[in-house]
Amino acid sequence: MTTSVTADFRDEDVRGFGMCIGGTARVLRPTSAEQIADAFAKVRAAGGSIALRGTGNSYGDAATNVNGHVLDCSRMNRLLDFDPHTGVAVVEPGVTIRDLWRRAIGHGFWPRVVPGTMAVSMGGAAALNIHGKNNFALGTFGECIRSFELLTPRGELLQCSREQESDLFHAAIGGFGMLGCMTKLVLETKRVHSGRLRVWGIVARDLEHNLQILEDLRGTADYLVSWLDLHGKGVALGRGLMHRADQMKPGEDPGGLCHLDPLRQDVPAKLFGLVPKGWLWPGMWGAVHMGQVPLVNWLKFKAGFKEERQSPYLQSHGAFHFLLDYVPRWHWMTRPGGLIQFQPFVPQKEGARVLRTLIEKCHQVGFVPYLGVLKRHRPDPFLMTHAVDGYSLAMDFAVPSGKSGRDKLWRHCRDMAEVVLTAGGRFYYAKDAVLEASSFARVHGDTAVAKFRELKQRVDPDRLLQTDLARRLGV
Ligand SMILES: Cc1cc2nc3c(=O)[nH]c(=O)nc-3n(C[C@H](O)[C@H](O)[C@H](O)COP(=O)(O)OP(=O)(O)OC[C@H]3O[C@@H](n4cnc5c(N)ncnc54)[C@H](O)[C@@H]3O)c2cc1C
Numbered sequence: 001m002t003t004s005v006t007a008d009f010r011d012e013d014v015r016g017f018g019m020c021i022g023g024t025a026r027v028l029r030p031t032s033a034e035q036i037a038d039a040f041a042k043v044r045a046a047g048g049s050i051a052l053r054g055t056g057n058s059y060g061d062a063a064t065n066v067n068g069h070v071l072d073c074s075r076m077n078r079l080l081d082f083d084p085h086t087g088v089a090v091v092e093p094g095v096t097i098r099d100l101w102r103r104a105i106g107h108g109f110w111p112r113v114v115p116g117t118m119a120v121s122m123g124g125a126a127a128l129n130i131h132g133k134n135n136f137a138l139g140t141f142g143e144c145i146r147s148f149e150l151l152t153p154r155g156e157l158l159q160c161s162r163e164q165e166s167d168l169f170h171a172a173i174g175g176f177g178m179l180g181c182m183t184k185l186v187l188e189t190k191r192v193h194s195g196r197l198r199v200w201g202i203v204a205r206d207l208e209h210n211l212q213i214l215e216d217l218r219g220t221a222d223y224l225v226s227w228l229d230l231h232g233k234g235v236a237l238g239r240g241l242m243h244r245a246d247q248m249k250p251g252e253d254p255g256g257l258c259h260l261d262p263l264r265q266d267v268p269a270k271l272f273g274l275v276p277k278g279w280l281w282p283g284m285w286g287a288v289h290m291g292q293v294p295l296v297n298w299l300k301f302k303a304g305f306k307e308e309r310q311s312p313y314l315q316s317h318g319a320f321h322f323l324l325d326y327v328p329r330w331h332w333m334t335r336p337g338g339l340i341q342f343q344p345f346v347p348q349k350e351g352a353r354v355l356r357t358l359i360e361k362c363h364q365v366g367f368v369p370y371l372g373v374l375k376r377h378r379p380d381p382f383l384m385t386h387a388v389d390g391y392s393l394a395m396d397f398a399v400p401s402g403k404s405g406r407d408k409l410w411r412h413c414r415d416m417a418e419v420v421l422t423a424g425g426r427f428y429y430a431k432d433a434v435l436e437a438s439s440f441a442r443v444h445g446d447t448a449v450a451k452f453r454e455l456k457q458r459v460d461p462d463r464l465l466q467t468d469l470a471r472r473l474g475v
Helices: 033-045 097-107 122-127 166-172 207-217 254-260 277-289 293-309 317-326 330-334 348-365 403-422 437-444 446-459 468-473
Strands: 010-015 022-028 050-053 069-072 079-082 088-091 109-111 145-151 157-161 181-191 196-204 223-228 240-247 313-316 339-342 344-347 371-376 390-398
Touching (some): 097 122, 122 181, 145 166, 196 207, 196 254, 207 223, 207 240, 207 371, 313 317, 344 403, 403 437, 437 446
Parallel strands (some): 022 069, 050 069
Antiparallel strands (some): 088 181, 196 240, 196 313, 339 390, 371 390
16 A cells, blocks of 8 residues: 555545445545646655546546555536536536536536446536447547646646647547646537437347448437447347437427426436335346346347337437436446446448357357447547547446356456457447457557657656556556
8 A cells, every 4th residue: 555645535445336246545625726736746755656536437447556646636616607608617627527517407418428327427527438339420538628727747737728739639539548637628519409318229130230220320310329238149240239229409399498497407316116126136136146147138129010000109318228227237237246248330331240150259259248229339539539430339248256257257258358359449448348468559559659658758757647457458
Protein backbone atom coordinates (compact mmCIF):
# COMPACT_ATOMS: atom_id res chain seq x y z
CA MET A 1 0.00 0.00 0.00
CA THR A 2 1.29 3.45 -0.93
CA THR A 3 1.85 5.66 2.12
CA SER A 4 -1.13 7.81 3.01
CA VAL A 5 -0.37 11.37 1.96
CA THR A 6 -3.48 13.04 3.21
CA ALA A 7 -6.00 12.18 5.85
CA ASP A 8 -8.77 12.99 3.37
CA PHE A 9 -8.25 9.74 1.45
CA ARG A 10 -10.14 6.71 2.78
CA ASP A 11 -9.53 3.00 2.17
CA GLU A 12 -12.32 1.56 0.06
CA ASP A 13 -12.98 -1.49 -2.08
CA VAL A 14 -12.93 -0.07 -5.63
CA ARG A 15 -14.16 -2.34 -8.40
CA GLY A 16 -15.31 -2.26 -11.98
CA PHE A 17 -19.02 -2.67 -12.76
CA GLY A 18 -18.40 -6.39 -13.41
CA MET A 19 -17.47 -6.76 -9.68
CA CYS A 20 -14.72 -9.30 -10.40
CA ILE A 21 -11.82 -6.86 -10.85
CA GLY A 22 -10.43 -4.36 -8.35
CA GLY A 23 -9.49 -4.17 -4.69
CA THR A 24 -8.53 -1.77 -1.93
CA ALA A 25 -7.49 1.75 -2.87
CA ARG A 26 -7.26 5.10 -1.08
CA VAL A 27 -10.16 7.18 -2.32
CA LEU A 28 -10.79 10.93 -2.33
CA ARG A 29 -13.94 12.60 -3.67
CA PRO A 30 -12.87 16.13 -4.59
CA THR A 31 -15.40 18.89 -5.15
CA SER A 32 -13.12 21.37 -6.93
CA ALA A 33 -10.21 21.55 -9.38
CA GLU A 34 -8.07 23.04 -6.57
CA GLN A 35 -8.60 19.95 -4.46
CA ILE A 36 -7.57 17.76 -7.40
CA ALA A 37 -4.42 19.84 -7.99
CA ASP A 38 -3.59 19.54 -4.31
CA ALA A 39 -4.07 15.75 -4.37
CA PHE A 40 -1.92 15.49 -7.53
CA ALA A 41 0.90 17.42 -5.86
CA LYS A 42 0.80 15.44 -2.61
CA VAL A 43 0.58 11.98 -4.16
CA ARG A 44 3.26 12.83 -6.71
CA ALA A 45 5.59 14.05 -3.95
CA ALA A 46 5.06 10.74 -2.15
CA GLY A 47 5.81 8.74 -5.32
CA GLY A 48 2.30 7.27 -5.49
CA SER A 49 -0.13 6.80 -8.35
CA ILE A 50 -3.66 8.08 -8.95
CA ALA A 51 -6.51 6.69 -11.01
CA LEU A 52 -9.28 9.04 -12.09
CA ARG A 53 -12.78 7.67 -11.69
CA GLY A 54 -16.22 8.83 -12.72
CA THR A 55 -19.18 6.76 -11.57
CA GLY A 56 -17.36 3.43 -11.93
CA ASN A 57 -19.43 2.00 -14.78
CA SER A 58 -16.56 0.59 -16.79
CA TYR A 59 -16.86 -3.17 -16.63
CA GLY A 60 -13.19 -3.93 -15.99
CA ASP A 61 -10.15 -2.13 -14.63
CA ALA A 62 -10.27 1.21 -16.49
CA ALA A 63 -10.97 3.11 -13.27
CA THR A 64 -9.39 0.90 -10.59
CA ASN A 65 -5.97 1.23 -8.99
CA VAL A 66 -5.41 -1.55 -6.48
CA ASN A 67 -3.16 -0.41 -3.62
CA GLY A 68 -2.94 3.07 -5.13
CA HIS A 69 -5.03 6.24 -4.95
CA VAL A 70 -8.32 6.98 -6.66
CA LEU A 71 -9.85 10.42 -7.34
CA ASP A 72 -13.56 9.81 -7.64
CA CYS A 73 -14.95 12.83 -9.55
CA SER A 74 -18.62 12.01 -8.96
CA ARG A 75 -19.10 14.91 -6.51
CA MET A 76 -17.94 17.48 -9.03
CA ASN A 77 -21.40 17.29 -10.46
CA ARG A 78 -22.63 20.81 -11.12
CA LEU A 79 -24.38 21.44 -14.42
CA LEU A 80 -22.95 24.93 -14.77
CA ASP A 81 -24.94 26.16 -17.75
CA PHE A 82 -27.47 24.97 -20.30
CA ASP A 83 -28.43 27.18 -23.21
CA PRO A 84 -32.11 26.47 -23.98
CA HIS A 85 -31.74 27.91 -27.50
CA THR A 86 -28.65 26.02 -28.69
CA GLY A 87 -28.64 23.01 -26.36
CA VAL A 88 -24.99 23.63 -25.43
CA ALA A 89 -24.15 22.50 -21.90
CA VAL A 90 -21.26 23.40 -19.60
CA VAL A 91 -20.71 20.67 -17.07
CA GLU A 92 -18.39 19.45 -14.36
CA PRO A 93 -17.03 15.93 -14.95
CA GLY A 94 -19.26 14.21 -12.38
CA VAL A 95 -22.50 15.32 -14.06
CA THR A 96 -24.17 12.17 -15.33
CA ILE A 97 -26.02 11.41 -18.55
CA ARG A 98 -29.12 11.27 -16.33
CA ASP A 99 -28.49 14.81 -15.04
CA LEU A 100 -27.93 16.06 -18.58
CA TRP A 101 -31.00 14.59 -20.26
CA ARG A 102 -33.26 15.58 -17.38
CA ARG A 103 -32.12 19.19 -17.80
CA ALA A 104 -32.17 19.14 -21.60
CA ILE A 105 -35.39 17.37 -22.51
CA GLY A 106 -37.79 20.03 -21.24
CA HIS A 107 -36.16 22.44 -23.69
CA GLY A 108 -36.48 19.95 -26.56
CA PHE A 109 -32.90 18.60 -26.45
CA TRP A 110 -31.38 15.18 -25.81
CA PRO A 111 -27.71 14.13 -25.46
CA ARG A 112 -26.35 13.25 -28.88
CA VAL A 113 -24.67 10.09 -27.62
CA VAL A 114 -25.88 7.98 -24.70
CA PRO A 115 -24.75 4.53 -23.55
CA GLY A 116 -26.93 1.73 -22.19
CA THR A 117 -26.93 3.22 -18.69
CA MET A 118 -27.59 6.83 -17.71
CA ALA A 119 -25.39 6.52 -14.63
CA VAL A 120 -22.25 7.31 -16.64
CA SER A 121 -20.41 10.59 -15.89
CA MET A 122 -19.28 13.19 -18.44
CA GLY A 123 -15.63 12.67 -17.46
CA GLY A 124 -15.89 8.90 -17.88
CA ALA A 125 -17.86 9.25 -21.13
CA ALA A 126 -15.22 11.57 -22.59
CA ALA A 127 -12.20 9.64 -21.32
CA LEU A 128 -13.38 6.42 -22.96
CA ASN A 129 -15.15 8.18 -25.82
CA ILE A 130 -18.34 6.19 -25.44
CA HIS A 131 -20.75 5.31 -28.25
CA GLY A 132 -24.48 4.81 -28.47
CA LYS A 133 -26.92 2.96 -30.68
CA ASN A 134 -26.45 5.74 -33.24
CA ASN A 135 -22.68 5.46 -33.60
CA PHE A 136 -22.97 4.78 -37.34
CA ALA A 137 -24.86 8.07 -37.77
CA LEU A 138 -23.69 10.63 -35.19
CA GLY A 139 -20.34 9.19 -34.10
CA THR A 140 -18.91 9.02 -30.59
CA PHE A 141 -19.34 11.15 -27.46
CA GLY A 142 -16.10 12.98 -28.24
CA GLU A 143 -17.62 14.34 -31.43
CA CYS A 144 -20.17 16.34 -29.44
CA ILE A 145 -17.54 17.88 -27.14
CA ARG A 146 -16.57 21.45 -28.07
CA SER A 147 -13.87 21.94 -25.47
CA PHE A 148 -12.72 20.95 -22.01
CA GLU A 149 -10.35 22.06 -19.27
CA LEU A 150 -7.63 19.54 -18.55
CA LEU A 151 -5.81 19.65 -15.24
CA THR A 152 -2.51 17.89 -15.82
CA PRO A 153 -0.59 16.02 -13.12
CA ARG A 154 1.94 18.88 -13.20
CA GLY A 155 -0.83 21.22 -12.08
CA GLU A 156 -1.35 23.14 -15.37
CA LEU A 157 -4.94 23.89 -16.35
CA LEU A 158 -5.06 23.61 -20.15
CA GLN A 159 -7.93 24.72 -22.39
CA CYS A 160 -8.37 22.01 -25.04
CA SER A 161 -10.48 22.21 -28.18
CA ARG A 162 -10.17 21.44 -31.89
CA GLU A 163 -8.30 24.75 -32.26
CA GLN A 164 -6.37 24.98 -28.99
CA GLU A 165 -4.10 22.16 -27.74
CA SER A 166 -5.64 20.13 -30.54
CA ASP A 167 -3.30 17.15 -30.01
CA LEU A 168 -4.30 16.87 -26.37
CA PHE A 169 -7.96 17.38 -27.24
CA HIS A 170 -7.86 14.43 -29.64
CA ALA A 171 -5.77 12.26 -27.30
CA ALA A 172 -7.46 12.90 -23.94
CA ILE A 173 -10.85 12.05 -25.47
CA GLY A 174 -10.52 8.27 -25.52
CA GLY A 175 -7.25 8.57 -23.57
CA PHE A 176 -8.64 6.58 -20.59
CA GLY A 177 -7.72 9.15 -17.98
CA MET A 178 -3.98 9.02 -18.63
CA LEU A 179 -3.32 12.64 -19.61
CA GLY A 180 -5.06 14.69 -16.96
CA CYS A 181 -8.36 15.30 -15.24
CA MET A 182 -11.12 16.95 -17.24
CA THR A 183 -12.53 19.47 -14.81
CA LYS A 184 -15.07 21.24 -17.05
CA LEU A 185 -16.56 20.28 -20.43
CA VAL A 186 -18.60 22.15 -23.03
CA LEU A 187 -20.77 19.89 -25.15
CA GLU A 188 -23.56 19.90 -27.68
CA THR A 189 -26.88 18.12 -27.39
CA LYS A 190 -29.36 17.57 -30.21
CA ARG A 191 -32.89 18.77 -30.93
CA VAL A 192 -35.83 16.47 -30.34
CA HIS A 193 -39.40 17.32 -31.31
CA SER A 194 -41.12 14.71 -29.19
CA GLY A 195 -40.47 12.85 -25.96
CA ARG A 196 -40.95 9.63 -27.90
CA LEU A 197 -39.24 7.60 -30.60
CA ARG A 198 -40.88 5.47 -33.28
CA VAL A 199 -39.56 1.94 -32.74
CA TRP A 200 -39.56 -1.23 -34.84
CA GLY A 201 -38.67 -4.75 -33.69
CA ILE A 202 -37.23 -6.77 -36.58
CA VAL A 203 -36.56 -10.49 -36.27
CA ALA A 204 -33.16 -11.48 -37.67
CA ARG A 205 -32.95 -15.19 -38.46
CA ASP A 206 -29.15 -15.46 -38.23
CA LEU A 207 -25.94 -13.45 -38.03
CA GLU A 208 -25.77 -12.60 -41.72
CA HIS A 209 -29.38 -11.40 -41.67
CA ASN A 210 -28.56 -9.17 -38.70
CA LEU A 211 -25.60 -7.65 -40.54
CA GLN A 212 -27.66 -7.19 -43.69
CA ILE A 213 -30.34 -5.29 -41.77
CA LEU A 214 -27.67 -2.98 -40.32
CA GLU A 215 -26.35 -2.27 -43.82
CA ASP A 216 -29.82 -1.75 -45.32
CA LEU A 217 -31.03 0.63 -42.61
CA ARG A 218 -27.97 2.59 -41.58
CA GLY A 219 -28.58 5.26 -44.20
CA THR A 220 -32.05 6.09 -42.89
CA ALA A 221 -32.45 4.95 -39.26
CA ASP A 222 -31.49 7.11 -36.28
CA TYR A 223 -30.73 4.21 -33.93
CA LEU A 224 -30.02 0.53 -34.60
CA VAL A 225 -29.14 -2.18 -32.10
CA SER A 226 -29.63 -5.92 -32.12
CA TRP A 227 -30.00 -8.32 -29.24
CA LEU A 228 -28.44 -11.66 -30.20
CA ASP A 229 -29.34 -15.09 -28.88
CA LEU A 230 -25.80 -16.43 -28.79
CA HIS A 231 -27.08 -19.88 -27.81
CA GLY A 232 -28.52 -20.31 -31.31
CA LYS A 233 -26.59 -22.90 -33.35
CA GLY A 234 -26.48 -24.09 -36.96
CA VAL A 235 -28.92 -22.12 -39.13
CA ALA A 236 -29.91 -20.13 -36.03
CA LEU A 237 -26.37 -18.98 -35.23
CA GLY A 238 -26.40 -15.26 -34.51
CA ARG A 239 -30.18 -14.92 -34.65
CA GLY A 240 -31.72 -12.05 -32.77
CA LEU A 241 -34.04 -9.13 -32.56
CA MET A 242 -33.01 -5.83 -34.15
CA HIS A 243 -34.45 -2.57 -32.88
CA ARG A 244 -34.67 0.43 -35.11
CA ALA A 245 -35.72 3.75 -33.63
CA ASP A 246 -36.31 7.03 -35.42
CA GLN A 247 -36.76 10.50 -34.05
CA MET A 248 -39.96 12.37 -34.77
CA LYS A 249 -39.96 15.25 -37.19
CA PRO A 250 -41.47 18.62 -36.11
CA GLY A 251 -45.25 18.28 -35.75
CA GLU A 252 -45.23 14.53 -36.38
CA ASP A 253 -46.10 13.48 -32.83
CA PRO A 254 -48.22 16.15 -31.09
CA GLY A 255 -49.08 13.60 -28.37
CA GLY A 256 -45.38 13.24 -27.62
CA LEU A 257 -44.91 16.85 -26.55
CA CYS A 258 -46.05 16.16 -22.99
CA HIS A 259 -43.42 13.40 -22.86
CA LEU A 260 -40.78 16.14 -22.96
CA ASP A 261 -41.46 16.32 -19.22
CA PRO A 262 -38.62 14.32 -17.58
CA LEU A 263 -41.12 12.60 -15.29
CA ARG A 264 -42.88 11.13 -18.35
CA GLN A 265 -39.62 9.46 -19.44
CA ASP A 266 -39.32 7.13 -16.46
CA VAL A 267 -40.29 3.50 -16.76
CA PRO A 268 -42.50 2.11 -13.93
CA ALA A 269 -40.40 0.77 -11.05
CA LYS A 270 -42.79 -2.19 -10.64
CA LEU A 271 -43.55 -5.08 -12.94
CA PHE A 272 -47.31 -5.39 -13.64
CA GLY A 273 -47.73 -2.65 -11.03
CA LEU A 274 -46.92 -5.19 -8.31
CA VAL A 275 -43.40 -6.58 -8.23
CA PRO A 276 -40.59 -4.06 -7.55
CA LYS A 277 -38.02 -4.48 -10.30
CA GLY A 278 -35.32 -4.49 -7.64
CA TRP A 279 -36.58 -8.00 -6.81
CA LEU A 280 -35.97 -9.37 -10.28
CA TRP A 281 -32.28 -10.11 -10.02
CA PRO A 282 -32.61 -13.26 -7.86
CA GLY A 283 -34.82 -14.79 -10.59
CA MET A 284 -32.28 -13.78 -13.20
CA TRP A 285 -29.56 -15.27 -10.96
CA GLY A 286 -31.44 -18.58 -11.12
CA ALA A 287 -31.54 -18.46 -14.93
CA VAL A 288 -27.79 -17.82 -15.17
CA HIS A 289 -26.73 -20.38 -12.57
CA MET A 290 -29.19 -23.15 -13.41
CA GLY A 291 -28.61 -23.31 -17.15
CA GLN A 292 -31.87 -21.59 -18.11
CA VAL A 293 -30.39 -18.89 -20.36
CA PRO A 294 -30.98 -20.87 -23.60
CA LEU A 295 -34.67 -21.22 -22.70
CA VAL A 296 -35.03 -17.56 -21.72
CA ASN A 297 -33.33 -16.51 -24.98
CA TRP A 298 -35.52 -18.81 -27.05
CA LEU A 299 -38.65 -17.31 -25.45
CA LYS A 300 -37.35 -13.79 -26.05
CA PHE A 301 -36.56 -14.61 -29.67
CA LYS A 302 -40.04 -16.06 -30.23
CA ALA A 303 -41.63 -13.01 -28.57
CA GLY A 304 -39.79 -10.95 -31.18
CA PHE A 305 -42.22 -12.15 -33.89
CA LYS A 306 -45.14 -10.62 -32.01
CA GLU A 307 -43.21 -7.40 -31.47
CA GLU A 308 -42.41 -7.30 -35.18
CA ARG A 309 -46.11 -7.66 -36.05
CA GLN A 310 -47.00 -4.84 -33.66
CA SER A 311 -44.31 -2.50 -34.98
CA PRO A 312 -43.88 0.38 -35.20
CA TYR A 313 -44.77 1.54 -31.72
CA LEU A 314 -43.93 4.61 -29.67
CA GLN A 315 -41.47 4.51 -26.80
CA SER A 316 -39.97 7.21 -24.58
CA HIS A 317 -36.29 8.06 -25.10
CA GLY A 318 -35.56 6.90 -21.55
CA ALA A 319 -37.21 3.51 -22.00
CA PHE A 320 -35.54 2.92 -25.37
CA HIS A 321 -32.04 3.76 -24.21
CA PHE A 322 -31.89 2.80 -20.55
CA LEU A 323 -34.21 -0.15 -20.02
CA LEU A 324 -31.62 -1.99 -17.90
CA ASP A 325 -31.42 0.92 -15.47
CA TYR A 326 -34.98 0.18 -14.48
CA VAL A 327 -33.96 -3.29 -13.24
CA PRO A 328 -31.88 -2.31 -10.20
CA ARG A 329 -28.85 -4.46 -9.47
CA TRP A 330 -29.45 -6.71 -12.49
CA HIS A 331 -25.74 -7.49 -12.67
CA TRP A 332 -25.91 -9.19 -9.27
CA MET A 333 -27.35 -12.13 -11.20
CA THR A 334 -23.73 -13.04 -12.00
CA ARG A 335 -22.63 -13.20 -8.37
CA PRO A 336 -20.47 -14.54 -6.84
CA GLY A 337 -18.08 -14.59 -9.82
CA GLY A 338 -19.26 -11.35 -11.42
CA LEU A 339 -19.16 -10.61 -15.14
CA ILE A 340 -16.87 -9.43 -17.88
CA GLN A 341 -17.84 -8.01 -21.21
CA PHE A 342 -15.82 -8.76 -24.32
CA GLN A 343 -16.55 -6.27 -27.10
CA PRO A 344 -14.55 -6.66 -30.31
CA PHE A 345 -14.80 -4.06 -33.07
CA VAL A 346 -14.44 -5.69 -36.48
CA PRO A 347 -14.01 -4.09 -39.92
CA GLN A 348 -17.12 -4.39 -42.07
CA LYS A 349 -15.58 -6.69 -44.70
CA GLU A 350 -14.45 -9.16 -42.04
CA GLY A 351 -17.60 -8.84 -39.93
CA ALA A 352 -19.53 -11.96 -40.88
CA ARG A 353 -16.51 -14.29 -40.89
CA VAL A 354 -14.96 -13.04 -37.65
CA LEU A 355 -18.16 -12.77 -35.61
CA ARG A 356 -19.28 -16.22 -36.79
CA THR A 357 -15.90 -17.64 -35.77
CA LEU A 358 -16.15 -16.04 -32.31
CA ILE A 359 -19.64 -17.39 -31.67
CA GLU A 360 -18.58 -20.87 -32.84
CA LYS A 361 -15.57 -20.74 -30.53
CA CYS A 362 -17.89 -19.95 -27.62
CA HIS A 363 -19.90 -23.06 -28.37
CA GLN A 364 -16.80 -25.24 -28.74
CA VAL A 365 -15.30 -24.09 -25.43
CA GLY A 366 -18.62 -24.09 -23.56
CA PHE A 367 -18.54 -20.43 -22.53
CA VAL A 368 -21.61 -18.98 -24.22
CA PRO A 369 -22.39 -15.34 -23.35
CA TYR A 370 -25.76 -14.85 -21.65
CA LEU A 371 -26.12 -11.62 -23.63
CA GLY A 372 -24.95 -10.45 -27.05
CA VAL A 373 -25.45 -6.95 -28.48
CA LEU A 374 -24.56 -6.04 -32.06
CA LYS A 375 -24.01 -2.47 -33.29
CA ARG A 376 -22.81 -0.63 -36.41
CA HIS A 377 -19.94 1.86 -36.05
CA ARG A 378 -17.99 4.42 -38.01
CA PRO A 379 -14.41 5.70 -37.56
CA ASP A 380 -13.73 8.80 -35.44
CA PRO A 381 -10.84 11.30 -35.34
CA PHE A 382 -9.46 10.47 -31.89
CA LEU A 383 -5.92 9.19 -31.34
CA MET A 384 -6.72 6.10 -29.24
CA THR A 385 -9.94 5.30 -31.03
CA HIS A 386 -11.58 1.91 -30.77
CA ALA A 387 -13.99 2.64 -33.60
CA VAL A 388 -13.91 0.99 -37.01
CA ASP A 389 -16.04 1.18 -40.11
CA GLY A 390 -17.77 -2.01 -39.11
CA TYR A 391 -19.45 -3.83 -36.27
CA SER A 392 -19.08 -4.50 -32.58
CA LEU A 393 -20.48 -7.47 -30.73
CA ALA A 394 -20.66 -7.02 -26.97
CA MET A 395 -20.60 -10.44 -25.30
CA ASP A 396 -21.40 -10.70 -21.58
CA PHE A 397 -19.87 -13.65 -19.74
CA ALA A 398 -20.69 -14.71 -16.20
CA VAL A 399 -17.33 -15.33 -14.55
CA PRO A 400 -16.89 -18.69 -12.78
CA SER A 401 -16.12 -18.23 -9.11
CA GLY A 402 -13.24 -20.74 -9.03
CA LYS A 403 -9.74 -19.88 -10.25
CA SER A 404 -9.49 -22.61 -12.87
CA GLY A 405 -12.82 -21.66 -14.46
CA ARG A 406 -11.84 -18.00 -14.45
CA ASP A 407 -8.45 -18.77 -16.03
CA LYS A 408 -10.21 -20.83 -18.69
CA LEU A 409 -12.57 -17.94 -19.52
CA TRP A 410 -9.63 -15.52 -19.79
CA ARG A 411 -7.83 -17.98 -22.15
CA HIS A 412 -10.98 -18.24 -24.25
CA CYS A 413 -11.31 -14.45 -24.52
CA ARG A 414 -7.63 -14.06 -25.41
CA ASP A 415 -8.02 -16.71 -28.06
CA MET A 416 -10.98 -14.76 -29.50
CA ALA A 417 -8.98 -11.52 -29.25
CA GLU A 418 -6.29 -13.05 -31.45
CA VAL A 419 -8.87 -13.71 -34.19
CA VAL A 420 -10.09 -10.10 -33.94
CA LEU A 421 -6.64 -8.50 -33.95
CA THR A 422 -5.47 -10.63 -36.88
CA ALA A 423 -8.47 -9.34 -38.84
CA GLY A 424 -7.54 -5.71 -38.10
CA GLY A 425 -10.11 -5.32 -35.33
CA ARG A 426 -9.96 -3.23 -32.17
CA PHE A 427 -11.04 -3.23 -28.55
CA TYR A 428 -12.75 -0.84 -26.21
CA TYR A 429 -11.30 -0.38 -22.72
CA ALA A 430 -14.64 0.25 -21.00
CA LYS A 431 -15.37 -3.39 -21.71
CA ASP A 432 -11.98 -5.05 -21.61
CA ALA A 433 -10.49 -7.23 -18.91
CA VAL A 434 -8.29 -9.64 -20.80
CA LEU A 435 -5.97 -7.97 -23.33
CA GLU A 436 -2.25 -8.25 -22.71
CA ALA A 437 0.46 -5.62 -23.16
CA SER A 438 1.47 -7.15 -26.49
CA SER A 439 -1.97 -6.22 -27.88
CA PHE A 440 -1.78 -2.49 -27.14
CA ALA A 441 0.12 -1.47 -30.27
CA ARG A 442 -1.83 -3.99 -32.35
CA VAL A 443 -5.09 -2.28 -31.39
CA HIS A 444 -3.94 1.28 -32.10
CA GLY A 445 -0.92 0.97 -34.40
CA ASP A 446 2.70 1.89 -33.56
CA THR A 447 2.40 5.53 -34.66
CA ALA A 448 -0.60 6.29 -32.48
CA VAL A 449 0.94 4.54 -29.47
CA ALA A 450 4.24 6.46 -29.88
CA LYS A 451 2.37 9.77 -30.08
CA PHE A 452 0.25 8.91 -27.05
CA ARG A 453 3.38 8.06 -25.02
CA GLU A 454 4.99 11.32 -26.14
CA LEU A 455 1.99 13.31 -24.88
CA LYS A 456 1.95 11.32 -21.65
CA GLN A 457 5.64 12.18 -21.14
CA ARG A 458 4.84 15.86 -21.73
CA VAL A 459 1.97 16.21 -19.28
CA ASP A 460 2.73 13.42 -16.81
CA PRO A 461 6.49 12.71 -16.77
CA ASP A 462 6.26 11.12 -13.29
CA ARG A 463 3.53 8.74 -14.48
CA LEU A 464 1.25 9.84 -11.66
CA LEU A 465 -1.90 8.84 -13.53
CA GLN A 466 -2.19 5.07 -13.63
CA THR A 467 -4.89 2.46 -13.53
CA ASP A 468 -4.82 -1.32 -13.38
CA LEU A 469 -5.77 -1.24 -17.08
CA ALA A 470 -2.83 1.01 -17.96
CA ARG A 471 -0.39 -1.24 -16.12
CA ARG A 472 -1.88 -4.36 -17.74
CA LEU A 473 -1.45 -2.82 -21.20
CA GLY A 474 2.02 -1.46 -20.44
CA VAL A 475 0.90 2.05 -21.41
C1 LIG B 1 -25.01 -1.33 -18.08
C2 LIG B 1 -23.94 -0.63 -18.88
C3 LIG B 1 -24.17 -0.34 -20.21
C4 LIG B 1 -23.18 0.32 -20.95
N1 LIG B 1 -23.44 0.61 -22.25
C5 LIG B 1 -22.50 1.24 -22.99
C6 LIG B 1 -22.76 1.59 -24.34
O1 LIG B 1 -23.84 1.33 -24.87
N2 LIG B 1 -21.80 2.25 -25.03
C7 LIG B 1 -20.59 2.56 -24.45
O2 LIG B 1 -19.76 3.15 -25.12
N3 LIG B 1 -20.32 2.24 -23.17
C8 LIG B 1 -21.24 1.59 -22.43
N4 LIG B 1 -20.97 1.29 -21.13
C9 LIG B 1 -19.65 1.63 -20.59
C10 LIG B 1 -19.59 3.05 -20.02
O3 LIG B 1 -20.25 3.97 -20.85
C11 LIG B 1 -18.14 3.50 -19.92
O4 LIG B 1 -17.40 2.58 -19.17
C12 LIG B 1 -17.99 4.88 -19.30
O5 LIG B 1 -16.67 5.31 -19.47
C13 LIG B 1 -18.32 4.84 -17.81
O6 LIG B 1 -18.28 6.14 -17.29
P1 LIG B 1 -18.03 6.35 -15.73
O7 LIG B 1 -18.40 7.72 -15.38
O8 LIG B 1 -18.64 5.25 -14.97
O9 LIG B 1 -16.43 6.24 -15.71
P2 LIG B 1 -15.47 5.24 -14.96
O10 LIG B 1 -15.77 3.86 -15.35
O11 LIG B 1 -15.43 5.56 -13.52
O12 LIG B 1 -14.10 5.69 -15.65
C14 LIG B 1 -13.91 5.49 -17.03
C15 LIG B 1 -12.60 6.13 -17.49
O13 LIG B 1 -12.69 7.53 -17.42
C16 LIG B 1 -11.57 8.07 -16.73
N5 LIG B 1 -12.05 9.29 -16.09
C17 LIG B 1 -13.09 9.41 -15.24
N6 LIG B 1 -13.28 10.69 -14.91
C18 LIG B 1 -12.35 11.42 -15.57
C19 LIG B 1 -12.03 12.82 -15.65
N7 LIG B 1 -12.71 13.73 -14.96
N8 LIG B 1 -11.02 13.20 -16.46
C20 LIG B 1 -10.30 12.30 -17.17
N9 LIG B 1 -10.56 10.97 -17.12
C21 LIG B 1 -11.57 10.54 -16.33
C22 LIG B 1 -11.13 6.97 -15.80
O14 LIG B 1 -9.77 7.05 -15.45
C23 LIG B 1 -11.39 5.73 -16.65
O15 LIG B 1 -10.31 5.47 -17.51
C24 LIG B 1 -21.94 0.66 -20.35
C25 LIG B 1 -21.71 0.36 -19.01
C26 LIG B 1 -22.70 -0.27 -18.27
C27 LIG B 1 -22.44 -0.58 -16.82
